[in-house]
Amino acid sequence: MKHLRTGLLGLAAAMVLGCGMALPASAAAADSPAPAPAKLGSIDRAKAGRASELLTAAVAYLKHNGAKEAFEAFNDRSGSFVYGPYFVYVLGTDGFMHANGGNQFSLAGHNVIDMRDAAGKPLVRDLLEAAAKSPNGAVEYRWLNPEDNRIEVKTSLYSLVDGYVVSVGYYTPRATRAEAQALLDRAVGFLKSNTPDAAFARFNNPQGDFVQDDQYVFAIGLEDGKYRASGASPQLNGMDVRGMKDAAGNPLFEEMIAVAKKSGSGTVHYVWRNPATNAVESKHTLVQRVGDVLLGVGFYTK
Structure with a gap:
């Protein structure tokens, strides 16, 4: 994906584990398109921090480049918005999935308003209801983790941007x-x-x-x-x-x-x-x- 080197420099100040910091103003105000995030190294235990970093970068990219280019970038499974178990997905407020960089069943391009998690929870409706109450937040549900083939707790961080709910999730396995x-x-x-x-x-x-x-x-x-x-x-x-x-x-x-x-x-x-x-x-x-x-x-x- 283009602008990768620029992305590394522009995101360096924001990529602090768990900080949830916004991108520097200079990155959003640059004349060139907002950069995609650089690929990160080994996934460590600060999973919420990693998800927050990717969400911050995705929001900046959507704001600066517009929906069409952003959705193409988010849907590119070999691109810079997918690394390890982390990927971006975007919902319209009507439940339409505009982008999903990690789902093997190609949910992008379909209305998923009635989708439920492994426990029967209406996760899309819950996410949209949460976004309607607050433009930033998180929802929890149970989902299959493809890395270990186990149903685990997953948290999706989200931001409401220009009528789109941009989300990144992370698994938090809990020992019994x-x-x-x-x-x-x-x-x-x-x-x-x-x-x-x-x-x-x-x-x-x-x-x-x-x-x-x-x-x-x-x-x-x-x-x-x-x-x-x-x-x-x-x-x-x-x-x-x-x-x-x-x-x-x-x-x-x-x-x-x-x-x-x-x-x-x-x-x-x-x-x-x-x-x-x-x-x-x-x-x-x-x-x-x-x-x-x-x-x-x-x-x-x-």
Whole structure:
């Protein structure tokens, strides 16, 4: 797609993960057509930020280049408005799909007002109703994630522009209690069958097999209260967490240590940042004592 290099320069200031910033005024006011976004690198855990970046770029492109050129660009599945699981789709306020860069069933060019999600929710009507109330926002629904062939929660960010609802969605897979327990059991077995240093090094790898979507393994010393491992934040190793509190002011780690010492295993409830959504959410952590440390794996709920 043309203007790709210009796009990289024009979007650099706006592409901050999760910021939701608008494009610089100079980009919108330039004499040349608004640029398409540059292809981004590896998809990281800040999924909302990635979706926000693409939506910001799409809105700027539509405003500056007009509907016809923008829809052609958004529908180009090998172009700069599609990367990985992220793509732009555009609805008219009547439910007509003007563009869709990611749907394999060619929804673009059809009225999809009655489309429902995997749970039967009228997602298009909900999106249009939300846009009628507020020009910017988000809706949630359940949709098949083609990357893992699972029905997962998907959030679509949207902006109402010149009578069109421009949207970009992202998946936020949520581990179940059973999945958290399975990961904890695997971590316990790994620690028992390896040296502590080897196990902690494995748990500390954010790209390793003990970090899965919004789940990760952490280890804390029962006597000194110090992190031995944390897959989401390995830089915390060695930190004494006994004085740390959750977002509601609860001494969560002291409670975990107390549960592990008294019962050997259990569940602690608190509120914590979800690394997959960057939002503070309710978290439930399963803990188990292994020698002089506790291992924990949590799962999030809204």
